[in-house]
Amino acid sequence: MRRILPHPLLAFLLLIAWLLLMESVSPGAVLLGSILALGGSWALASLALPRARLRRLIVLPGLMRDVLVEVVRSNNAVARIILSPKGSSPRRSGFVRIPLDMRDPYGLAALACILTATPGTVWADYEAEESTMLLHVLDLIDEAEWVRIVKEKWEQRLMEIFE
C-alpha cells in the first residue's frame, strides 16, 4: 500500500483540489485528478521527507478558529497603526527572542506560518541548537507578554498536534 500510495492524505487533497479546479466530478476529471494525485505523492516520496505524525487532531478546529479571530483582530490593529498620523503615539517595533519547547519541524513550520500570516508579527530566525526563535513585532509593548502569547496560545496546541 505504502509503495503504491506513499502519501494517501496528500494524494486525496490533490484530487480534491483538482476536482474543485475543474468544477466537475465526471469520470474523466476524477481519472485525470487521480493520476495527478498519484504523481504528486510519488514526487513527494522521492524527496524522502521525515514523516509527519499528526495526533490529537481534535485540537485543530479550535486552533483554526483562534487563528481566524487573531487575523481579523490584528488586521484591525495594524491598519490603525498605518493610518494613525505620524508621531501621534510613541510606538516601538523590535525583535523578541522566544525560547521554544517544540522540536518537530512540521510543528515549527506551522507556527512560522501562523505567526507570519498574522499581521504585526513576522518570524525572523530560528536557532535549532538553542531552540529559540526570533520574532519581529510591529507594535512591541512588552517582550515577556509576547513570549507568553506565542507559547500559550500557539505552541502548546501545535505540540499537542505534532508531537
Added chain:
Amino acid sequence: MTQAAELPSWAALAIAVLLLSGAGLALVGAVGLLRLQTFYERVHAPTLGTTLGIGCVLLASMLYFSLVQTRFILHEILIAVLVVITTPVTLMLLTRAALYRDRIEGRGAVPPALRFRRGRGIDNQ
C-alpha cells in the same frame, strides 16, 4: 456583470461591502509600505491584503457567482489555501535575507545570531 442587476438587494449590499473592505485593506497595506520607516516594519504591511483583504474579496466572489449561477462555486477556497500557504514563506524569506545582510554588514539595530555571540565565527553555519 449584466446579471448583477437581478441580484437581491441584501446580496448586492453584502457583496459590495465585502469587495470594498477587501480592496480597502489592500490599499491600507500599500499605504503602509510607503509610510512605515524601516524594512522590518514595512514587511508587516502587505499581510493586510494577503489575509483579511483576500478573504473578503474571495467571499464576495463566492457569494456573487454562487447566486448568479445558482450553484455553489467553491474554487475560491483553492486560491485562499494557496495564498495562505505561499505568502508567509515569501515574507519570511525576505525578512531572513534582510536580517542576514544586516548582520553581516553590521547595520541597524538587529539582534546578533546566537552563534555569533558565542564567537564561533561566520563560517560555522
